[in-house]
Amino acid sequence: MSNSTISVADETSIRTITLNRPKRRNAITPEMQQELIVALEEAAADGCRVVVLRGAGEAFCSGLDLQALHESGAEAAMDHRADAERVARLFRTLYELPKPTIAAVHGAAMAGGAGLAICCDFTVAVPDAKFGFPEVRIGFVPAVVSVFLALQIGDKRTRDLLLTGRHFDGAEAHRLGIVNEIVAAEALMERVRALAQTLAANSPESLAATKRLVAAQHKAWIDSAIALAMEASARARETGDFREGLAAYLEKRKPVWSQ
Numbered sequence: 001m002s003n004s005t006i007s008v009a010d011e012t013s014i015r016t017i018t019l020n021r022p023k024r025r026n027a028i029t030p031e032m033q034q035e036l037i038v039a040l041e042e043a044a045a046d047g048c049r050v051v052v053l054r055g056a057g058e059a060f061c062s063g064l065d066l067q068a069l070h071e072s073g074a075e076a077a078m079d080h081r082a083d084a085e086r087v088a089r090l091f092r093t094l095y096e097l098p099k100p101t102i103a104a105v106h107g108a109a110m111a112g113g114a115g116l117a118i119c120c121d122f123t124v125a126v127p128d129a130k131f132g133f134p135e136v137r138i139g140f141v142p143a144v145v146s147v148f149l150a151l152q153i154g155d156k157r158t159r160d161l162l163l164t165g166r167h168f169d170g171a172e173a174h175r176l177g178i179v180n181e182i183v184a185a186e187a188l189m190e191r192v193r194a195l196a197q198t199l200a201a202n203s204p205e206s207l208a209a210t211k212r213l214v215a216a217q218h219k220a221w222i223d224s225a226i227a228l229a230m231e232a233s234a235r236a237r238e239t240g241d242f243r244e245g246l247a248a249y250l251e252k253r254k255p256v257w258s259q
Contacts, residue, residue, distance in 0.1 A: 022057025027065035059112025139245030
């Protein structure tokens with residue numbers, strides 16, 4: 001498959017998937033979501049041992065491409081539902097991949113970009129990486145990402161991050177349990193490669209079985225939570241607050257909410 005928003009490279013048994021829209025800080029489009037899903041499914045099926053996810057340019061991933069969303073125009077409700085289902089499939093494919101995954105985070109990892117980072121088994125970040133779930137600032141709902149965030153850091157901390165929409169650095173992300181390790185920027189990829197090599201030396205069958213076991217322990221809850229999240233995401237895109245928040249963001253002004 002020819003990719004236009006990501007690149008895929010193999011080094012021995014390690015596959016690196018790079019988000020490759022650097023001029024847009026690797027902002028996520030539907031095309032990128034689909035290319036990532038296909039790339040992950042291919043990685044699950046072939047001989048690579050470990051998958052590394054990284055971003056090209058100055059950021060890991062700035063989240064949904066709001067400019068592209070605006071330019072696409074108002075979609076029908078069925079399109080909103082399809083978008084939510086695609087996001088859920090992407091995050092779940094990454095979370096349940098039968099091979100170990102590592103996110104190498106530098107720069108911004110926002111909203112859906114932060115979701116990609118936390119769905120990996122390991123998240124390694126530089127000290128000045130910036131995380132956040134700012135959806136409420138534009139009248140949107142941090143829906144599917146809330147499932148995996150709550151699973152990892154608990155209800156109280158999840159409410160803090162999602163309801164304030166605040167940004168936080170790599171050190172706080174580490175304290176919260178979102179990031180496994182903080183590494184100096186110049187050593188990031190060296191550390192990620194070393195971790196990948198450690199993982200690749202383990203039994204692939206044992207790694208896959210362990211990942212299946214851990215995921216299965218949460219399956220019933222995740223199934224229910226994702227169903228609720230997809231519905232919330234689709235509904236949010238039909239609200240006046242979302243239309244106003246998107247317009248205000250693109251026009252670089254403060255939103256005027258309906259209430």
